[in-house]
Amino acid sequence: MSRPDPAVLAGTCCLVFPDVYEVGMSHFGLRVLAAEVNAEPDLCAERAFAPWPDMAAVLRASRTPLWALESGRPVREFDVVGITLPHELAAATVLGTLELAGIPLCAADRADGDPVVLGGGTWASHPAALEPFFDALFVGDGEGALAGIVREVGEARRRGVPRRRLLEQLGERPEILVPALRGTSAPGARAVRRRLRALPEAWPYAAGPVPGLAAVFDRVTLEIARGCGGGCRFCQAGYVYRPERTRGVEAVVAEAIASLRHTGYDELSLTSLSTADHPRLGELLERLAPLCAGRTVALGVSSLRAYGLPDAALRVLAHTRRTGLTLAPEAGTQRLRDVISKSVGEADLLEGVRRIAAAGWRRVKLYFMLGLPTETDEDLQGIVDLVQRVIAAGRSAGRGVFQAGVSLSTFVPKPHTPFQWEAMPPLPEILRRQELLRRRLRSRSVEVAVHDARGSVLEALLGRGDARAAAAVLAAHRAGAYLDAWTEHFSWDRWQAALEAAGLSVEQAARALDPDAPTPWDHVVDGVSPVFLRRERERAYAARPTPRCDPSPERFRCVACGLDCAPPSGPAVASAPAAPEARPFDASRSSPVVSVAPVPVAAEGAPFDASSLPPADLVASAATPPVWWRMVLRKSGPAVWLGHLDFVRAVVRALRRAGLPPAYSCGFHPQPRLVVGAPLPLGLLGLAEPVDVLFDAPPADPAAWPARLTRRAHRGVEFLELRAMGEGNPHLGRAVAAAEYLVAVPGRDEADARRRAAAALAAERLVVRDPRRPAWQERDARPALLEVEPAAVGARLGALAPPGVGWGLRLVVPVQGCPPLALLGALLLDEAPGAVTAARAALLDRDRIPLR
Ligand code: SF4
Structure with missing residues (x-):
């Protein structure tokens, strides 16, 4: 795809994901935002990812700045560098990526010629540990806003508006925090309000980039809902993405058709925080199942809990490619589930297991969280007992075989939740609880996966941290921290030293915060009132769950969290049952809801360009x-x-x-x-x-x-x-028996080619090694050289020949037994690898006739 000349565009943006390509291209938001900006004819969005450490080392050594994938332009040349902030463990990778791009790490050191570094994502809602590194932080839903920001920044830069003035201009948007201007997390700093929009019924996802290399989630992903009314008290996503917004069946089906045609994927997945809570999931699956079956598309559903599924959904899922089903009781006893307001009882869980086992599933995944407030060893034993009862229920309803995968994560007190003030158990205590469960759950029917608690402690320290956390991030980056979400690259010792240098300690994660004291994220208003959060905390200590909320007009039910979802009006809609103790939220934190005119829902298939058929x-x-x-x-x-x-x-x-x-x-x-x-x-x-x-x-x-x-x-x-x-x-x-290769080096003439061919033919041995196969050691590849002769490689390659490529060698080697790259290396030992042009001209049959 040719890229437009940036000089003629109103604005350019490089979307950077602080993880490797395979992870970043699985991120739904990045793909949507790229597609949306590129839908504007005068704008351009490209992508860049954190390179693997070996590539990063090559970039540093060669002083090559990180570039955008589409055009190869250096990231630092874009008007806006938009960095996704998915979680706290990405902190050092953000700095590593900025450094590789040649962009000053601290906003204060950037000059007029530098891009505007804009952060967005979940972590932007409590950004103290990041504020020194960002020019601006966007809080809330980015769709429908990013294109305007890119245009505004691009036009301002082209008019020569000074950087400071440009940032002031951006800071006038209520959803943008400009740390350098607002005093950041200091008490009394001006508030930034989360941007919240109606979930669009249609958006240009169908034009989203399709990764060339397999991504972790390599498929069409359709977001069917955003937000969750469940109200689990530990779950940050459940608060910062409120209220629950669902998309209609027609819109999702139309988008599924358009996306499958456009992308060519043979897998489609529905996603949301809790897909089973979509009010029309059964109907949606019944519409999609025949559509997918007719196109040989595997239909999957992510975050799908096993209980409470409508019969229609279970019926469809049982006949499509098996989607993994999960149970997320999070806690082992009803008392602790009431503390965290997990609205499912054991009877519901076991009934769900019996239904899915009867439908043919032989395995379920169970999620538990260790270290929740008020947790005791009795609750841990409750986990063991519940897992056993789940397996027994599955066996009784299935064919005798039923297994459980048990995932044990660690509670992290997250900002903007009722548990934001809570302590984590000290690290040694978490490790003891993990070990206790590992021992008690040992069974052939149970597979236990335990998450690294040290990463959770770091998440808590950075997520609730203040300016000292930012200093720790910088120190960790300087000490080499990078890709910390990958266990093989995570160094706990390095982070401990960085925290210590910044005046922080691991023990701080184990401390409770004073609920009456200001927090470092008070200046970010997500719409949920602090009064509500405190009330939820009190209910937690009284082990009193709060019913889930639902802002839809059909089932309106509000627990007055502060977002002020409009109750339904008119006689056709039943009045909402008020939650116990519900009361008006703090008016000073009024809702930042932005209404967006709904996009008309297209009929099935209509949005797609028919010329592609x-x-x-x-x-x-x-x-x-x-x-x-x-x-x-x-x-x-x-x-x-x-x-x-x-x-x-x-x-x-x-x-x-x-x-x-x-x-x-x-x-x-x-x-x-x-x-x-x-x-x-x-x-x-x-x-x-x-x-x-x-x-x-x-x-x-x-x-x-x-x-x-x-x-x-x-x-x-x-x-x-x-x-x-x-x-x-x-x-x-x-x-296929053999292959014909052409190899050449620019500037070499026919005489050179003849000399090399003669030398290869005269050689008694051609020693090669394949670095990918340690056991291979050195091998003699001379017997594998079936033919070698000088060849006019440039003429054979035609328009594909790099400049200067004329004469080289033509080789024929068997397809089995000798890696062609190793053989080419043995023939061209005196050449720099980057200078060599190599091509496979044809695959040959036993008679060395090209297979075409
Ligand atoms: S205002 Fe009511 S319905 Fe809306 S998200 Fe909050 S609790 Fe739910």
Whole structure:
């Protein structure tokens, strides 16, 4: 995709995720925001991610600034650098990423030419540990706002508005905190109010970027609701995303169709904080199930609790690819569940287990939290007893086999929750409780996963921290902290030293805060009143749960949290049952609700551009039996960095996007019927890669399809040919015997090529090693060199030849037994690896005839 010249745009934004690509591209918000900004013709959003540590070291050593993926422009050249703040463990990675981008770490050190560093996400609602590093922090829902901010910043920079004035201008927005101007977390600082908008019925997600490399969650994700009225007292998301807003069935179905067509994914997942609470989940699944089945799309539902599911939902889920079901009782006894206001009783839990076991599930995942306020060893034993009863219930209702995966996390007192003032148990005590449960839960039917409590302690210290926490983050960054959410990169010793240097200690996490004293996040108003939070805390200590709320007009039920959801009006709507002790919230913290005109709901499929569908006469009706076809593809440009499996996924997605889906295997995990000749090593050009595919409905006009498929493929993946192979599997994999490679170095002439070819032919041994295989050691690759000769590589590569590439070598090697990259290395030992151009020209059969 060509990128517009930034000089002609009103504003540019680089969205940075402080984790690696595979994690960042799984983040729903980032994909939505990128799509939304790019929907504006005068704006541009690109993406950058934290590189893996080895790549980060290369960038530092070569003084190469971090760049944006789409254009390769340095991140620091954008008008806005928008950093997602998903959790506290990303703190040091934020600084590491800024440093790699060449942007001064502290806002105070940035000059007019530097971008505006804008943070957003859950952590922006209690940002004291981050404030020195950000020019601005956005609190609340970013959709519908980011594009305006990017335009405002871009236009101001182009007019030469001084940085200070620009930040003042941004700070006039009620949802933006400019730490340098507002006195930040100091008592009395001006409040910033969370931006809250109606959940859009439609948004341009269908145009969202599709990752080339497999992301952790590599699928269409549809947010069906935001916020949660459950009111669990430990759950920050349940408070900072209030009120619960759900999307309509028609809107979700229309978006599912558009997204599947646009992206080519064969997996779709519905998501929200608690998907089972969507009031029309059963109806939604019943609409989506046939739609997905007809397109060979796996339908999944995330955050799906096992109890209280409507029958319709259970019926559909039992017949689609099995979605994992969870129980999140969080605590083992009813007393403690009442303390945390978890609105589920044991009878409901066990009944839910019996229903899902009867429907065919053989496993359920149970989430528990250790260290909750007032927890005792009796509550821990309650966890053990409950797990056993769950397994017994599952066995009695199923076929005798039922297992539980038990996840044990640690309670973290989170800002903006009723438990924000609470203490955590000291670290040694948490470790004792973890060990106690590990011992008591030991069983062949139970798999226990225990989360690292040290990370939780750090979360508490940074999340509730003040300016000293910011100093600790800086110290940890300077000591090398990076990617702390990855256990292999997390160093507790490093963080302890950084905390100590900043005047903090681990013991501080174990201290309770004074509920009457100011907190470092008082200046961020999320709409939930502190009066309500204190009242909830008192109810917790009295073990009194609070009923869940529901702002929908049909079931309006309010516990007066302060957000002031409008009660329904008119005779058709029943009056809301008031919660016990409900009272008006503090008017000084009035609701920041922003009304957004609802987007008209489109009919099924209507939002999608019909031009992306194949003309009816280009797809024949279903063949009987299905026929194998051979495609020949070229892999060049950015596609050379797609690994083998990513390349296969890119081919399948292109077929699906173009409306020519491959046939799929049967069973619970259907796979596309595709055969690739042999994996192409990473970084090599592929000039003519054969791929066989089985079509249920083959193309009626094969000549029209290569161009059509190429238009819908990953950049650098080009379809050259498509032709029928006839009935029966042509066994491409077994037909491939050897491969022809071309290798050249810019500036080398024919004489050099002849000398190298002669030397290779004369060599008795060609010693190679494959660094990826320690057991390989040194091997003699000379017998694998079936052919070697000088070749006019530049002419063979044509437009793909880099400047200066003329003469080089043509090699033929078997596909089995010798890694081609190792062999090329042995032939070109005297060349810098980056200077070499290498391509696989063809795969050959036993007679060394190219397979096409
Ligand atoms: S105002 Fe009432 S309905 Fe709205 S989020 Fe708060 S408790 Fe729920």
